[in-house]
Every structure is written in C-alpha cells, then in structure tokens.
Amino acid sequence: MNYETLLKSIDCxxxxxxxxxxxDMDVPTTGKFxxxxxxxxxxxxxxNIMPIQEVGRGLNSILECIILDSIEDKEAAILTFExxxxxxxxxxxxxxxxxxxxxxxxxxxxxxxxVTGTSISSSDKEIVDEVQASKEKITAxxxxxxxxxxxxxxxxxxxxxxxEYVEEIEVNILNLxxxxxxxxxxxxxxxxxxxxxxxxSFLNLxxxxxxxxxxxxxxxxARNGExxxxxxxxxxxxxxxxxxxxxxxxxxxxxxxxKENPLDVDLSALEMRIHNINKGIEQEPSVKKLGEIxxxxxxxxxxxxxxGLKAKENNPEKRLGETLIKERAVTPKQVSQALRKxxxxxxxxxxxxxxxxxxxxLIDMVGELVITQxxxxxxxxxxxxxxxxxxRNVSQLFRITSNLQKVSTSLRMxxxxxxxxxxxxLARDVSKNVGKAVVVEMEGExxxxxxxxxxxxxxxxVHMIRNSVDHxxxxxxxxxxxxxxxxxxxxxxxxxRGGNFVIEISDDGRGLNREKILKKAIQNHLVNSVEGLTxxxxxxxxxxxxxxxxxxxxxxxxxxxxxxxxxxTIEKLRGKIEIESIPGKGTTFITRFPLxxxxxxxxxxxxxxxxxxxxxxxxxxxxRPTRESHNHIVGQGETVxxxxxxxxxxxxxxxxxxxxxxxxxxxxxxxxxxxASRSKCLLVDQIIGKAEVVxxxxxxxxxxxxxxxxxxxxxxxxxxxxxxxxxxFELSEHC
Numbered sequence: 001m002n003y004e005t006l007l008k009s010i011d012c013x014x015x016x017x018x019x020x021x022x023x024d025m026d027v028p029t030t031g032k033f034x035x036x037x038x039x040x041x042x043x044x045x046x047x048n049i050m051p052i053q054e055v056g057r058g059l060n061s062i063l064e065c066i067i068l069d070s071i072e073d074k075e076a077a078i079l080t081f082e083x084x085x086x087x088x089x090x091x092x093x094x095x096x097x098x099x100x101x102x103x104x105x106x107x108x109x110x111x112x113x114x115v116t117g118t119s120i121s122s123s124d125k126e127i128v129d130e131v132q133a134s135k136e137k138i139t140a141x142x143x144x145x146x147x148x149x150x151x152x153x154x155x156x157x158x159x160x161x162x163x164e165y166v167e168e169i170e171v172n173i174l175n176l177x178x179x180x181x182x183x184x185x186x187x188x189x190x191x192x193x194x195x196x197x198x199x200x201s202f203l204n205l206x207x208x209x210x211x212x213x214x215x216x217x218x219x220x221x222a223r224n225g226e227x228x229x230x231x232x233x234x235x236x237x238x239x240x241x242x243x244x245x246x247x248x249x250x251x252x253x254x255x256x257x258x259k260e261n262p263l264d265v266d267l268s269a270l271e272m273r274i275h276n277i278n279k280g281i282e283q284e285p286s287v288k289k290l291g292e293i294x295x296x297x298x299x300x301x302x303x304x305x306x307x308g309l310k311a312k313e314n315n316p317e318k319r320l321g322e323t324l325i326k327e328r329a330v331t332p333k334q335v336s337q338a339l340r341k342x343x344x345x346x347x348x349x350x351x352x353x354x355x356x357x358x359x360x361x362l363i364d365m366v367g368e369l370v371i372t373q374x375x376x377x378x379x380x381x382x383x384x385x386x387x388x389x390x391x392r393n394v395s396q397l398f399r400i401t402s403n404l405q406k407v408s409t410s411l412r413m414x415x416x417x418x419x420x421x422x423x424x425x426l427a428r429d430v431s432k433n434v435g436k437a438v439v440v441e442m443e444g445e446x447x448x449x450x451x452x453x454x455x456x457x458x459x460x461x462v463h464m465i466r467n468s469v470d471h472x473x474x475x476x477x478x479x480x481x482x483x484x485x486x487x488x489x490x491x492x493x494x495x496x497r498g499g500n501f502v503i504e505i506s507d508d509g510r511g512l513n514r515e516k517i518l519k520k521a522i523q524n525h526l527v528n529s530v531e532g533l534t535x536x537x538x539x540x541x542x543x544x545x546x547x548x549x550x551x552x553x554x555x556x557x558x559x560x561x562x563x564x565x566x567x568x569t570i571e572k573l574r575g576k577i578e579i580e581s582i583p584g585k586g587t588t589f590i591t592r593f594p595l596x597x598x599x600x601x602x603x604x605x606x607x608x609x610x611x612x613x614x615x616x617x618x619x620x621x622x623x624r625p626t627r628e629s630h631n632h633i634v635g636q637g638e639t640v641x642x643x644x645x646x647x648x649x650x651x652x653x654x655x656x657x658x659x660x661x662x663x664x665x666x667x668x669x670x671x672x673x674x675x676a677s678r679s680k681c682l683l684v685d686q687i688i689g690k691a692e693v694v695x696x697x698x699x700x701x702x703x704x705x706x707x708x709x710x711x712x713x714x715x716x717x718x719x720x721x722x723x724x725x726x727x728x729f730e731l732s733e734h735c
Contacts, residue, residue, distance in 0.1 A: 003096045006043040006052075010088045012036060014565055015459060017085055030063045031198025033081075037063070040088065051091050051101050058112040059084045065116045067154070067202065073115065080115050083108065086564075155255065158199050162248040165192035169241045173234060180229035183455060184422075189237065190219045196244065207263040208247055214274050215240040225357055227277065236273045243270060290320055293338040294330060304329045359411050366401075366408045367694035371713045373401050374691060378716055405692065412452070416494045416503070417445035419454055423465050427490050430469045437476055437487040438469060444494040449501050453593060456573055457503070460566040464505050464589050465490070467563070472509035472587050482584065484508065489586075496617060497674060500726065506588040512581040517541055539579040543567040574709070576726075592726065594709050600695060602712070604688040604720060605671070608658040611720045612684075613693055613712055614671065618725045620679060621672040622687065630665050640670055640681045647672065648680045650732045655707060661685040675726040682728070695722060706731040 013036040037060050044052035062081050065071040087108055094101045169192050176185035197212035215237055221227045243265070250262030291308070294300035304324075312323045321335040377398065380391055424440040431438040473479075473488035480486055493504040514535065521541050543563045570577050575593040602613035621642065629641040630649070638649040649670070653660040662668040662685050671682045693712035698705070707728035714720045 003047065003092060006040065006047060006049075007092055007096075009036060009039040009043060010085070010092060011565070011568070013040070014085050014089065017082060029195070030067050031200075031202055032195050033063055033198075034060070034202060035194065035198045047095075049091065049095055049101070051103070051105050052088060054109065055084055055087055055091070055105060058109055061116050062112060071116060077115050080111055084112075089564075152255065155203060155251065158203060158205075159248055159252050159255075161199070162196055163245070165196055166241050166245045166248070168192050170238070173237055173241070176229060177231075177234050183223050186219055186223040186229070190216060190223065193219065205247075205251075205263065207265065207267065208244060211240060211243060211247075211267060211270070214271065218274055218277060221278070232273075233277055236270070236277060239270055240274075243267060290335070290338055294324075294334065297334070297338065299330055299334045300324070359408075363408050363412065366405050369401055370405060370692055370694055373398055374693075374714065375717065378714075402692070412450050413448040414451050414454060415446050415448050416454065417442075419458060419461065420445045420492050420494070423461055423492055424490075426462060427465050427469055430466055431473075431488070434470055435475065436469060436473050438473065438490055439487045440490045440492065442492045445492075447494040447496065447501070449494075449593075453501070453573065456569065457591070457593070460569045460591070461503070461505070463563070463566050468505060468507040468509070468587070468589075472507040472511075474510055478510075500592040500594055500724075502593075503591045504588055505591075506586060508586040511583040511585055511587050512539055512542070512579070514538055514583070535581075536578070539581060542579075543577075594724070600693060600722075601690065602693045602722065603671075603690050604714070605669070605682075605684040606661075606686045606688055607652045607656070607684050608660050610656070610658055611688065611714065611718070612652070613691075613720045613722045614673065614682075614725075615722070616690065618673050618675075619671060620674050623670050623672070624668075625665050625670050627666050640665060642672055642681065648732075649683060650680050650728065651683045652728075653683075655728065655731055673725045675729045678729065680729055680732070682723075693720070693722070 013033060016032060016036070037056055041053060041056045044056065059081060062071075062077050062084075066074065066077060071077050087105065091101045091103070091105075094103070169189050172185050172188040176182065176189060179185060193212045193216040197209050197216060200206075200209040200212060218227065218233065219237070222229055222233065227233060247263055247265060250265075254262040291300065291305045295302060295305060304327075308320060308324045308327055308329055311327055312320055315323065321339065324330045325332055325335060376394060380394060420442045424442065427438050427440050468490055469488075473490075474482065474484070476486045479488065489506075489508040491504070491506040493502075493506070495502055517538055518533075521538075521544075543566070567577060570591055570593075573593055575591055577592075578590045579587065580590065581587040601616040603616055603619060605612050605614060623642070625640050625642075631639050631641065631646065633639055633646070636646075636648065638651075639646040640649050641647075649665065651660075652658070660668075665683055669684050669687055671684060671687075672679060673682050691714075693714075695710045696712060698708070698711050702708075707724055707730075708721050709724035709727070710722045712720050712722055
C-alpha cells in the first residue's frame with residue numbers, strides 16, 4: 001500500500017500550521033485547512049484507515065466551529081487541533097511501519113466534543129461526505145441559480161481578505177516575471193489562490209472556487225517543473241487575478257443591493273487559455289515589427305505608418321526607419337529606441353528554459369557513461385599487449401567524459417548565498433516582532449549545493465532561525481544584565497566536510513535548559529529515568545512530536561510541532577541534525593546532508609574480499625604505521641600516533657563482519673579520514689586505486705545501513721559500497 005500521498009497531505013497541514021503568523025485562525029486559514037482535510041480524508045478512505053477518518057472528522061468540526069465563531073475557548077480549540085495533527089502523523093507512521101494502529105483515540109474525540117460542544121460519531125465514509133458538505137454545498141446549476149447570501153459577516157470578511165490576496169498575487173507575479181526560475185515567487189502566488197479557493201468553497205462561491213482551483217493547479221505544475229514559467233502563463237495568471245478581483249468587487253456590490261447575481265460572468269475564454277497551457281498548446285512568441293513597436297510607444301499613428309510603408313515601396317532599397325525619419329514622422333532617437341526593443345525580443349527568443357527533470361536525466365546518462373568508461377578502462381588495463389592507438393583514443397574519450405561530467409553536474413549546483421540572505425532577513429523580521437535586537441553573520445555562503453536540496457532544506461532552516469531568535473536569544477535587558485552585548489548574534493555557516501554538506505546555525509543566547517527539558521520529558525512520560533542519559537540524548541528530545549518547553553505559545557513558536565517537522569524533513573533527505581549547547585553561552589544546530597552530486601571522486605579500498613569507496617574529500621592522509629605508533633589506551637581503545645597526535649583506530653572488518661587479509665596495522669594500510677567534527681584512522685587491507693564513481697541508491701530496504709551512504713558499479717561490473725565517514729565513526733562507537 002502507498003502511504004506517501006497521505007503522509008504528504010498531513011505533513012503539508014503540519015507545515016502550514018507550524019508557520020501560522022498568529023495563534024488565532026482567520027477565515028482564509030481555516031479554508032486552507034479544510035482543503036488539506038479533504039485530501040487526507042480521501043486518501044484515508046482509499047487505504048481504509050478508520051482512525052484517520054475519525055480524527056479528521058473531529059478536526060473538521062473544530063474548523064467549522066471556528067469559522068462560525070461558535071466556540072468559547074479558541075485557544076483550547078487551536079491546541080486541540082494541533083494535537084490532532086500530531087495524532088494523524090502518529091497513526092499513519094504506525095500503520096505504515098507496524099501494521100494496524102491499536103491506539104485508543106476515544107479520549108481525543110471526547111476532548112473535541114468538550115471543546116466544540118458536539119459529539120463525534122465514528123462511521124466509515126462519513127468523514128469524506130462531511131468535509132465535502134462543509135466545503136461544497138453547491139448547486140449543479142451554478143451561475144444560472146439565484147445568488148443567496150448565506151452569512152453576510154463571513155462574506156464581508158472574505159471580500160476584504162480576497163482583495164488583499166489579489167494584491168499579493170499582482171505584486172508577486174511581477175517579481176516572477178523578472179525571476180521565472182524562482183520557486184519562492186511561484187509559492188507566493190500559489191498560496192493566495194489556494195486560500196481563496198478554500199474559503200470560496202465554504203461560502204458556495206463556485207465560480208470563484210473553480211477559477212482559483214484551475215489557476216492553482218497550473219501554478220502547482222509550474223513549481224513541480226511540469227510547466228515552464230512563460231509569458232503566456234504569466235498573462236493567464238494576471239488575467240485570472242483580474243477576473244477574481246472583478247467577481248469579488250461584484251460580491252461587494254451584491255451586498256449593497258446593486259447586483260442580483262454577481263457571479264454570472266463568462267469565464268470560458270480564460271478557462272480555454274488555461275486548458276491550452278495545461279495541454280502545451282502555446283502560441284509561439286513572435287518578434288514585433290518596427291512599425292508595431294513605434295505605434296505601441298505612442299510616437300506613430302497607424303495612418304502615418306501606412307504612409308511610410310507606401311513611401312518605402314517607391315524606394316525599396318531604403319529601410320522603413322530611414323523612410324519614416326525622412327518623412328519626419330519620427331525622430332532618429334525614437335527609431336533607435338524601437339530597434340533596441342526589437343533586438344531585446346530577439347535576444348530573449350534565443351534563450352531557452354530547461355525543465356529540471358531533463359537535467360536530472362542528463363546527469364543520470366552521464367553517470368551511466370562514466371560507469372561504461374570505467375569498464376572499458378578496466379578491460380584495456382587487463383590486456384597484456386593492448387592496442388596503443390586504441391588506448392590513446394580511449395584516453396581522449398575519458399578526458400571528454402570527465403569534462404562533460406563536470407559541466408552537467410555544475411548545471412544543478414547553486415550557492416547557498418541566496419538562502420542565507422533570506423534567513424538573515426527572516427532573523428531581523430522575527431527579532432523585531434519579539435522585541436529583540438540581532439546581528440546576523442554569514443560564512444561560506446558561496447558553498448554550492450544541489451538545487452533540489454536547497455529547496456528542500458528551506459523550511460527546516462526557517463524554523464531553526466525562528467527558534468533561535470524566539471527561544472535562544474535573551475531580551476536586550478537580560479543580555480546587558482548577563483554582561484553580553486545588547487544585540488544577539490546569529491551565525492550561519494556552510495561548508496563541505498567528510499563527503500557531507502554541513503550547515504550550522506548558532507546563537508549566543510541562553511542555551512538549552514537541560515533540567516527543564518528533562519522535567520518536561522518526565523511529565524510527558526517520554527522517559528522513566530534520567531540515569532545514564534547524555535547531554536546529546538537529552539537535547540534531542542526537543543525533536544519529539546508535541547515537545548515544547550515554551551511557557552506560552554507565541555505567533556513565532558512554542559506549539560511543539562516545529563522541531564518534529566524539522567527532524568522529519570532532514571531525515572527524508574538522508575541528513576542528520578545535532579545540537580551543541582552551553583548554558584548561558586548559546587546553542588548550535590548542526591545539520592549534515594550527503595552530497596547529492598551523481599558522481600564523486602573516490603578511493604577504492606579492499607577489506608578482505610570486499611571493496612569500499614571512500615570520498616577523496618574525506619581523506620587526509622594514507623600511511624603504514626610502525627609497531628611503536630600503535631597503542632592500546634585505557635578508555636580510548638586502540639590508537640595510532642599520527643605525526644604526534646593519538647587518533648582512534650577503526651577496524652573496518654570488525655564493523656561489517658568481514659574476514660580480513662591483515663590484522664596488524666603495521667602490515668595493513670591506515671587511512672586518516674575526516675568526519676564532520678573529528679578524525680579517525682580506518683584499517684584496510686590495501687588500496688586498489690582512485691576512480692570517479694556514480695552514486696546509486698541502495699533502495700528502501702538498505703537505505704538506513706549505518707556507515708554506508710550508497711553504492712557504485714565498479715569497472716568490472718561488481719558493486720562497491722560508498723562509506724559515510726561520520727556514520728562509520730558513530731557505528732564504531734556503539735560496537
């Protein structure tokens with residue numbers, strides 16, 4: 001069974017709840033959550049997960065009560081809604097990983113009944129029916145039916161919010177036109193359409209709902225790379241925003257008694273344009289002629305243009321611009337400006353936008369080419385009397401392949417600088433909201449990362465920045481009392497280390513309160529005993545669902561949902577997150593992600609009969625130690641003296657249960673490898689050589705093997721495992 005779609009819908013709801021600007025919910029926000037619940041209900045019905053349907057039914061009733069303002073304690077309702085999201089995540093994870101969910105949800109449903117004043121019954125398909133009923137009490141006749149105002153106050157709120165949303169769309173569509181590859185602008189346009197659709201559905205405004213849904217779907221395909229952001233798409237989104245503005249204005253007139261049926265409008269032409277873009281039927285842009293540009297600029301009339309064309313017929317050797325100047329219809333400057341605009345159009349048409357999926361395909365094919373290259377090289381090296389001309393030609397092919405690999409890989413790599421700049425802006429904005437002063441320092445912002453990874457890590461970084469400012473930094477008065485500068489410091493660092501891409505977010509605030517975390521964990525029955533827990537294990541408790549030590553919920557943080565979402569997102573990217581904290585000094589979040597480049601330089605080593613690949617970026621030194629440099633130290637285990645420094649020795653064969661060829665370090669090879677924050681010595685039997693290898697996933701069943709980040713096809717067609725240095729270090733410490 002496929003749970004990914006259901007998980008995605010619930011995670012989207014959790015993420016939207018996490019990034020609410022305030023603890024209270026307005027009408028557009030509740031409409032957005034109704035959209036999410038409809039998707040969750042449908043997928044839960046398909047998978048026949050009854051608890052999801054029942055909890056979804058309860059969440060839907062909370063939203064209805066909030067919209068109708070029939071609930072006394074909104075804060076309790078929002079808290080209950082938050083708990084419901086966490087419960088949905090728990091149910092799906094149990095169903096996916098362990099089978100049938102056996103937990104008792106009756107207590108939660110009773111809490112909803114207490115908060116809303118309505119009982120929640122448990123039936124099979126009712127959840128979908130009720131969500132649909134709450135959102136789509138719409139007649140099939142649509143515009144031809146009489147328009148009825150069901151709730152005047154809600155409609156007035158929708159009109160005010162809707163006009164603000166349309167203005168937001170208009171601003172961001174112009175930004176998108178200047179930066180068509182920027183997904184943030186697409187998202188900024190997508191969200192208002194999505195919110196308008198949700199509330200329009202609840203208010204039975206079918207035409208508005210349908211148009212918003214169609215444009216929302218178009219934008220969704222654009223942000224997923226299915227459509228390019230072309231001028232026709234920009235035009236149709238702008239026209240769609242104009243149509244929404246017109247219909248919302250007509251709704252206002254209907255409230256004033258000036259319109260009987262405000263939504264009786266013809267959108268067929270606009271819907272056909274949306275349909276054509278969805279089907280890829282786009283009108284090819286054409287370069288405007290000089291006369292058309294001059295008319296558009298208002299410096300020439302159509303009649304004057306016709307006279308100029310007739311004059312040109314008598315002097316065909318002269319160009320139109322020269323003729324118009326001679327006829328004193330335009331000035332040389334005006335013709336020059338028009339010609340420049342025409343040249344800009346031609347330049348624009350000489351460039352193309354490439355779908356990111358095509359880039360992925362290109363990199364995959366180059367990867368296969370590198371594998372084939374390694375096989376050919378292996379075959380040639382195995383021949384005792386090979387053809388010298390063939391060897392020379394293949395060597396040239398290898399150089400070309402290597403250059404092709406570098407170019408294709410660079411197409412997907414972008415610096416983290418833009419993301420860091422946005423984080424700096426976010427830190428300043430949040431600090432103003434919570435009454436704090438902050439200075440942001442950036443380091444390594446030119447470090448490059450795969451574009452897909454940059455998009456995925458954005459939300460986790462946002463929440464960690466918000467947490468650092470809201471929870472981590474003290475107020476200016478507190479900082480002065482502690483002898484610190486009045487302004488708090490947030491540091492953003494990015495760098496490559498040990499075959500990983502590392503991002504550090506540090507603050508010089510109060511640090512994590514170890515005792516407070518333990519107290520909260522015991523209260524929530526997350527731990528029974530505090531004996532033997534390390535600081536790192538205690539700090540990691542903040543990533544548990546619903547865990548928060550905040551004394552009150554603010555519009556920035558404190559709901560206990562965020563850090564769990566952060567952890568889940570990072571783990572989906574095969575990344576890891578660690579926390580370093582010193583009371584009174586500050587906290588550092590360290591996130592590590594594997595480099596997603598398809599091809600890496602690696603050193604092939606042999607342990608017993610197995611071959612492993614070490615990323616060359618992680619290798620510091622290779623040596624064969626003397627007997628005297630090998631030591632056993634109490635509390636540290638085996639060490640090797642490397643240039644006066646004692647470094648831990650890791651026997652790779654012990655970790656993977658391999659029969660080694662050599663056991664004594666002075667007979668084998670020792671490789672000094674750098675991890676994220678430490679270095680160790682790996683004991684291997686021999687070094688086979690260096691090669692460019694293509695990273696291949698090991699699949700769902702083997703993706704979580706400690707110490708291994710992937711596999712690669714070797715020159716002889718066999719599989720070699722790629723070592724994750726930091727993961728290997730952790731594995732050695734637990735063995």
